[in-house]
Amino acid sequence: MYKFILPLRYFLKRRITHLAAAAVALCVFIVVVVMTVMNGLVSEFKDKNHDFVGDCIVGTDSLVGFCYYEDFLSELQKHKFVQAASPVVKGFGLLTQPGTGQNIGVEIIGIEPVGFCEATKFAQTLYYHKDKPSDVFSPTYNPALAGCVVGIDMISGSRDGAGKYHHGPEPLQIELMIICFPLTARGALAKAGTDLVNSKTVYYSDDSHTGLVKVDARTIYLEFKLARELLGMAGATPRASAIHIKFAEGTRLKAGVGKIKKMWNDFAETYADRQYANLLKNVTVQSWLDYRRGSIAPMEKEQTMLILLFAMLGIITVFIIFVVFYMIISHKSKDIGILKSVGVSRIAVLQLFVVFAALVGTVGALTGAGAGCVFLAKINDMEDWLFERFGWQLWDRTVYAIGDIPNDIEWQVLAVIIGAAVLAALAGAFFPGLRGSSKQPVEVLQVSQL
Amino acid sequence: MKQLSLFLCLKYLGGKKILLLSIAAVAMSCALLITVSSLFTGFIGAIENSADEHLGDIVIGAPAAMTISKYDRLISSLEASDYIEAATAVLSGQGLLHLGKGTGDVRAARIWGIEPASRSKVTPFANLLIKHKNGTEPPTLTAADDTDGIAGFVGIGVVARPDDVTDEYDFKQVNASIGRRVFLTTGTRELKPKTIKFAIADVVFSGVHEFDKDFVYLPIDVLADKLYPSQGKVADMIQIRLSDGASPESALAVVRGIWRNFAQKELGWSNYAILLTKINTSRQMQAKLLAEYKKQMGMLMLIFGVVSAGVVLLIFCIFYLIVITKQKDIAVVKSCGLSSASVGTLFLVFGFVTGFIGSGLGVVIGYLFTKNVNYVERLISVVFGLKLWKSSTYMFTRIPNQVNWESVIWIGVAAVFAAAAGALIPAIAAATVRPVKILRYE
Numbered sequence: 001m002y003k004f005i006l007p008l009r010y011f012l013k014r015r016i017t018h019l020a021a022a023a024v025a026l027c028v029f030i031v032v033v034v035m036t037v038m039n040g041l042v043s044e045f046k047d048k049n050h051d052f053v054g055d056c057i058v059g060t061d062s063l064v065g066f067c068y069y070e071d072f073l074s075e076l077q078k079h080k081f082v083q084a085a086s087p088v089v090k091g092f093g094l095l096t097q098p099g100t101g102q103n104i105g106v107e108i109i110g111i112e113p114v115g116f117c118e119a120t121k122f123a124q125t126l127y128y129h130k131d132k133p134s135d136v137f138s139p140t141y142n143p144a145l146a147g148c149v150v151g152i153d154m155i156s157g158s159r160d161g162a163g164k165y166h167h168g169p170e171p172l173q174i175e176l177m178i179i180c181f182p183l184t185a186r187g188a189l190a191k192a193g194t195d196l197v198n199s200k201t202v203y204y205s206d207d208s209h210t211g212l213v214k215v216d217a218r219t220i221y222l223e224f225k226l227a228r229e230l231l232g233m234a235g236a237t238p239r240a241s242a243i244h245i246k247f248a249e250g251t252r253l254k255a256g257v258g259k260i261k262k263m264w265n266d267f268a269e270t271y272a273d274r275q276y277a278n279l280l281k282n283v284t285v286q287s288w289l290d291y292r293r294g295s296i297a298p299m300e301k302e303q304t305m306l307i308l309l310f311a312m313l314g315i316i317t318v319f320i321i322f323v324v325f326y327m328i329i330s331h332k333s334k335d336i337g338i339l340k341s342v343g344v345s346r347i348a349v350l351q352l353f354v355v356f357a358a359l360v361g362t363v364g365a366l367t368g369a370g371a372g373c374v375f376l377a378k379i380n381d382m383e384d385w386l387f388e389r390f391g392w393q394l395w396d397r398t399v400y401a402i403g404d405i406p407n408d409i410e411w412q413v414l415a416v417i418i419g420a421a422v423l424a425a426l427a428g429a430f431f432p433g434l435r436g437s438s439k440q441p442v443e444v445l446q447v448s449q450l
Numbered sequence: 451m452k453q454l455s456l457f458l459c460l461k462y463l464g465g466k467k468i469l470l471l472s473i474a475a476v477a478m479s480c481a482l483l484i485t486v487s488s489l490f491t492g493f494i495g496a497i498e499n500s501a502d503e504h505l506g507d508i509v510i511g512a513p514a515a516m517t518i519s520k521y522d523r524l525i526s527s528l529e530a531s532d533y534i535e536a537a538t539a540v541l542s543g544q545g546l547l548h549l550g551k552g553t554g555d556v557r558a559a560r561i562w563g564i565e566p567a568s569r570s571k572v573t574p575f576a577n578l579l580i581k582h583k584n585g586t587e588p589p590t591l592t593a594a595d596d597t598d599g600i601a602g603f604v605g606i607g608v609v610a611r612p613d614d615v616t617d618e619y620d621f622k623q624v625n626a627s628i629g630r631r632v633f634l635t636t637g638t639r640e641l642k643p644k645t646i647k648f649a650i651a652d653v654v655f656s657g658v659h660e661f662d663k664d665f666v667y668l669p670i671d672v673l674a675d676k677l678y679p680s681q682g683k684v685a686d687m688i689q690i691r692l693s694d695g696a697s698p699e700s701a702l703a704v705v706r707g708i709w710r711n712f713a714q715k716e717l718g719w720s721n722y723a724i725l726l727t728k729i730n731t732s733r734q735m736q737a738k739l740l741a742e743y744k745k746q747m748g749m750l751m752l753i754f755g756v757v758s759a760g761v762v763l764l765i766f767c768i769f770y771l772i773v774i775t776k777q778k779d780i781a782v783v784k785s786c787g788l789s790s791a792s793v794g795t796l797f798l799v800f801g802f803v804t805g806f807i808g809s810g811l812g813v814v815i816g817y818l819f820t821k822n823v824n825y826v827e828r829l830i831s832v833v834f835g836l837k838l839w840k841s842s843t844y845m846f847t848r849i850p851n852q853v854n855w856e857s858v859i860w861i862g863v864a865a866v867f868a869a870a871a872g873a874l875i876p877a878i879a880a881a882t883v884r885p886v887k888i889l890r891y892e
Contacts, residue, residue, distance in 0.1 A: 180556075394749070
């Protein structure tokens with residue numbers, strides 16, 4: 001019983017232990033707040049990437065694309081673990097708004113709206129056709145016209161200082177011209193000898209807000225067949241750039257991707273003797289994480305760096321606990337001597353100090369975590385208040401594509417932080433505890449030492 | 451006697467190994483804050499400098515869908531001013547570049563029509579060219595072949611992609627691209643796409659991802675002829691380099707005056723069109739972004755500063771520990787005649803000394819780390835295969851490694867005072883030790 005009563009008594013009576021607990025609390029508070037916001041940003045960004053591309057992508061970086069995608073799609077559709085699969089063509093184009101003389105280089109993504117919305121969460125990114133994405137390329141003001149979907153950040157002035165986008169009740173009738181270099185299957189210019197380019201007038205039908213800056217600022221979505229025509233991928237042996245796949249519920253990502261890889265290898269082998277089979281060699285099968293690795297990796301690295309920096313600073317807390325315990329144990333020589341003289345073992349004394357350290361660590365960690373949770377719960381309200389009163393935002397929403405500050409606490413992360421704080425407290429207290437437990441009663445209880 | 455007491459005091463304090471812990475903690479926090487501050491300010495400074503180098507000091511930007519004709523006369527007027535060293539015209543647009551036969555490589559490009567000779571006076575453009583870097587003559591944009599004599603420069607990112615692991619360009623591939631014939635198409639106001647075939651005369655490598663990734667430079671007259679065939683020589687941007695020592699604010703007023711005069715008399719523009727013309731320093735053009743970076747730096751410094759405040763607690767604990775464990779010694783020296791004030795001051799001085807040594811060490815560590823941050827990054831990349839810095843993510847090929855001495859001073863001074871603050875309460879505790887209470891033997 002003394003193993004619990006004495007630590008509690010020390011904790012309540014010795015004010016210096018409150019200092020140690022406060023140091024732990026401060027460290028935990030900052031780590032909880034920063035890690036929650038950072039984790040939120042990273043996982044939000046990952047989710048956006050996942051929503052944008054689906055679970056698995058069979059595709060090529062080459063702008064020439066690859067053939068026989070329809071046959072592979074048919075293969076895919078035979079398998080139950082594939083919930084949806086949709087072909088996509090990708091290329092670059094020049095977008096011109098008549099009368100303005102303004103050109104902008106864009107990425108063209110040609111999609112079959114129904115299939116693509118089943119394979120990805122594209123429908124959720126639309127504004128006017130969220131509920132009926134099949135009509136996304138039919139402008140509501142004149143369904144007979146060829147429509148297009150533009151990245152939301154390509155529409156100037158649609159975003160206010162608070163980061164909110166504004167739309168009219170109907171899309172505006174905006175005429176746009178898209179110009180592309182059509183390429184042959186060998187990568188040459190398909191219209192060499194003539195005017196080299198394809199051009200087509202399309203009309204703004206909707207906008208897409210994926211939340212991915214580079215996508216929303218430079219992407220135009222066209223109807224699959226139109227895009228394929230413009231980019232020179234139509235013809236006797238039509239080509240596509242990628243197939244986006246969504247797995248059926250319950251399919252594990254790694255297992256699903258593995259199966260698709262095997263299917264693709266078998267498929268490529270079967271078609272090895274066909275015309276343009278060389279294009280199949282450039283095709284890769286990737287999970288969404290690998291496919292978007294280039295965008296996601298920098299954020300993950302920053303997160304890792306931040307964890308390392310906080311770990312370095314956490315060492316200071318370990319030192320504080322070390323010194324506080326050293327001080328307390330130096331002062332409790334008499335108690336140790338008395339305990340040992342009545343038969344308490346060295347291990348039991350060490351346990352006593354371990355319990356004491358765990359108490360300091362737990363109280364500090366819980367206090368810091370609690371304060372962190374309260375702070376996070378109110379962080380957006382505080383930012384709103386600061387913005388209204390002083391025009392101050394943590395991130396200027398006209399510069400960054402960030403909505404609310406992420407404040408969803410991940411309980412696993414919180415548990416890890418609290419656990420790490422308690423362990424840090426134990427680490428800090430271990431050596432002083434060991435030193436205290438090895439004291440001999442005969443030495444500490446002699447009159448000259450009292 | 452006092453000297454003996456002082457000697458004893460110094461011996462008690464100086465012999466404490468635990469003081470090294472507080473010195474180490476101060477040094478670590480100090481080094482961390484100096485590194486973070488230096489890297490951030492270096493990054494911000496690099497953005498400002500890159501804008502200066504690429505755009506000149508002041509930029510006159512024509513209103514949307516308008517162009518500046520007779521720009522030679524405007525440039526002459528500007529260069530006649532003492533404030534201005536040189537000016538050059540730019541015609542900008544966007545296009546689509548096909549990188550030659552059989553490559554299947556098409557990419558979106560930003561096009562600038564330039565005059566290489568005058569541009570070299572405004573920006574260090576000639577030094578950024580890979581082939582003509584050390585040439586004595588200004589670079590030219592001519593090619594005598596099947597491209598109708600048209601040659602252009604392209605950013606290094608247009609013809610090559612940095613290695614995924616090392617983030618370095620393959621210069622063999624880059625050099626091989628020089629001389630290649632490429633096609634550039636661009637739209638015009640008349641909705642007729644125009645295609646320009648040109649030879650790559652040189653590759654521009656500025657080390658700034660933004661300017662390397664997709665820029666194509668063509669002769670301004672060729673571009674003007676394609677985009678505005680009926681308007682003759684036109685530009686939509688005038689980039690200006692100021693004379694040495696000229697104040698940007700004063701020069702801005704001078705440029706505005708010259709522009710107003712030119713636009714009214716030579717171009718016959720309305721007051722409204724003149725008002726719509728954007729005349730800013732290149733730094734003003736970056737101001738919004740830079741303000742955000744500065745804000746992020748402030749937040750990071752605040753967070754690390756608060757956590758570093760733990761060092762004050764640590765020093766407090768260590769000094770308090772010394773006072774508690776050395777109460778008898780303090781009582782002895784006090785009984786030898788050292789006053790309470792002297793004992794307190796001694797602890798305080800030790801706090802200062804701890805802070806001074808710690809912050810000095812921190813400055814050295816912070817300086818060495820910041821200066822060698824590129825080697826450290828390379829080492830991590832080689833040892834762990836983890837490339838922390840990529841130009842495509844962080845704009846620059848190299849990590850800016852300039853030490854911010856302003857922040858070094860305030861962080862160093864703050865560390866010294868923080869250490870002294872940590873020692874304050876233990877110093878008071880030491881000063882109030884009563885020898886009669888401590889030294890009695892019962």
